Amino acid sequence: MAGGDDLKLLGLWSSPFVLRLRAYEYIEEEALTNKGELLLKYNPVHKKVPVLIHNGKPICESRVILQYIDEAFAGTGPSLLPADPYERAIARFWAAYIDDTMLPVWNKSSTGKTEEEIAEGKKQSLATAEVLEGALRDCGKGKPFFGGDSAGYVDVELGGLLGWVRASDELHGVKPFDPERTPLLAAWSERFGALEAVEPVVPEVSRVVEFGKTMWKARLAAAAAAGASN
Amino acid sequence: MAGKEDLKLLGLLVSPFVIRVRMALSMKGLNYEYVEEDLFNKSELLLKLNPVHKKVPVLIHNGKPICESLVILQYVDELFTGRAILPTDPYERATARFWAAYIEDKLCPAWIGILKAKAEEERAEKVKETLAAIEHVEVAFAKCSNGNVFFGGDSIGYLDIVLGSFLFWFEALRRMYGLEIINTSKTPLLAAWAERFGGSVEAKEVVPEADKAVQYANKLHAAAAVKLVSSE
Numbered sequence: 001m002a003g004g005d006d007l008k009l010l011g012l013w014s015s016p017f018v019l020r021l022r023a024y025e026y027i028e029e030e031a032l033t034n035k036g037e038l039l040l041k042y043n044p045v046h047k048k049v050p051v052l053i054h055n056g057k058p059i060c061e062s063r064v065i066l067q068y069i070d071e072a073f074a075g076t077g078p079s080l081l082p083a084d085p086y087e088r089a090i091a092r093f094w095a096a097y098i099d100d101t102m103l104p105v106w107n108k109s110s111t112g113k114t115e116e117e118i119a120e121g122k123k124q125s126l127a128t129a130e131v132l133e134g135a136l137r138d139c140g141k142g143k144p145f146f147g148g149d150s151a152g153y154v155d156v157e158l159g160g161l162l163g164w165v166r167a168s169d170e171l172h173g174v175k176p177f178d179p180e181r182t183p184l185l186a187a188w189s190e191r192f193g194a195l196e197a198v199e200p201v202v203p204e205v206s207r208v209v210e211f212g213k214t215m216w217k218a219r220l221a222a223a224a225a226a227g228a229s230n
Numbered sequence: 231m232a233g234k235e236d237l238k239l240l241g242l243l244v245s246p247f248v249i250r251v252r253m254a255l256s257m258k259g260l261n262y263e264y265v266e267e268d269l270f271n272k273s274e275l276l277l278k279l280n281p282v283h284k285k286v287p288v289l290i291h292n293g294k295p296i297c298e299s300l301v302i303l304q305y306v307d308e309l310f311t312g313r314a315i316l317p318t319d320p321y322e323r324a325t326a327r328f329w330a331a332y333i334e335d336k337l338c339p340a341w342i343g344i345l346k347a348k349a350e351e352e353r354a355e356k357v358k359e360t361l362a363a364i365e366h367v368e369v370a371f372a373k374c375s376n377g378n379v380f381f382g383g384d385s386i387g388y389l390d391i392v393l394g395s396f397l398f399w400f401e402a403l404r405r406m407y408g409l410e411i412i413n414t415s416k417t418p419l420l421a422a423w424a425e426r427f428g429g430s431v432e433a434k435e436v437v438p439e440a441d442k443a444v445q446y447a448n449k450l451h452a453a454a455a456v457k458l459v460s461s462e
Contacts, residue, residue, distance in 0.1 A: 063331070065324070088308065
């Protein structure tokens with residue numbers, strides 16, 4: 001990349017947010033339960049990955065990091081965000097939708113405490129996927145990616161979730177990008193996953209499933225312990 | 231440039247998110263047509279231009295809609311020359327974006343939760359969350375301002391707008407619940423900043439009296455009560 005820049009990335013292989021960034025010197029965090037000193041020092045507010053450390057200065061929050069990379073390294077390699085301000089606004093809108101509307105709903109369908117909550121979460125997840133399908137149809141305009149001919153900001157935002165999207169069928173019995181309901185997204189997800197920069201970075205389905213099951217058990221145990229102490 | 235652009239803003243006088251956009255447009259010296267929406271009876275235009283969220287603000291530039299206040303702020307900053315809203319240095323921009331995201335994702339749902347709470351317990355929980363969040367923002371101010379009077383330095387910038395737009399609502403909450411979110415003992419830096427922001431020309435132009443917010447809150451509570459009764 002830009003010669004002489006010292007770039008470090010603190011991450012967790014299973015985190016969709018970290019998947020978006022990769023490259024540079026990558027420091028795997030122990031796990032969500034054993035946060036390293038570096039992480040706590042550089043992200044005291046959220047204590048979360050990813051954290052990009054550029055020449056010793058930390059940048060946190062994946063959307064912030066993506067835009068930082070685009071701006072700090074402008075001119076070296078392709079841009080993530082479009083050049084046109086209106087198209088940039090549209091890209092930022094959809095990135096916000098993915099993080100603030102879609103992701104919480106997806107989490108609800110896997111962390112819901114009752115059958116009802118989970119079913120509601122699944123219904124809402126399908127609804128958000130359909131909205132995003134519309135976005136791909138309108139923004140993409142027949143092109144392979146949200147960013148047009150090549151992957152851009154929104155593609156990377158959504159693509160970070162690929163490991164979990166693929167594992168979701170086995171974990172929750174739901175295909176987030178069902179080829180029948182959301183054909184454009186299903187095709188996009190194959191295409192994005194096959195990209196040279198992406199393919200080696202997406203975690204294997206079996207590893208994600210294993211991780212998901214472990215987290216699920218841990219959550220159940222915590223809920224039981226909380227219930228028992230009431 | 232200024233005055234020749236076709237700009238229309240769908241808004242609500244008491245919405246802090248709309249106020250952010252109005253401040254930005256004013257700072258850039260831009261004229262625009264303002265349309266007050268009735269959120270209890272949303273216009274066809276609003277539903278057509280923001281089908282995903284059905285919310286204000288919506289900025290319509292040369293017929294094309296832009297939604298989400300932070301997206302609009304960045305759009306206005308990038309497209310129109312004049313006063314810079316975001317810093318120019320990439321690292322300072324990243325810092326500003328980080329704290330704007332914190333204010334949106336942590337502080338905002340907490341204080342709005344105080345208004346929306348249906349029971350005392352819930353309200354107390356939201357108060358606790360709000361006070362915890364504002365403490366982080368106090369630290370942020372110390373770091374971002376670098377000894378200057380605003381988050382943005384000598385003059386109002388992105389973070390000042392993002393947080394400043396909430397201040398009249400914080401005053402409304404004080405009048406309604408006796409709650410001080412920003413106060414001189416716990417958050418001295420923010421308390422001083424709030425005075426400066428409130429007294430600024432930019433704020434005086436678009437920020438309404440806190441009583442307007444109190445009135446609106448009462449309207450929301452009344453509507454919620456009606457909904458509850460009619461669903462029984």
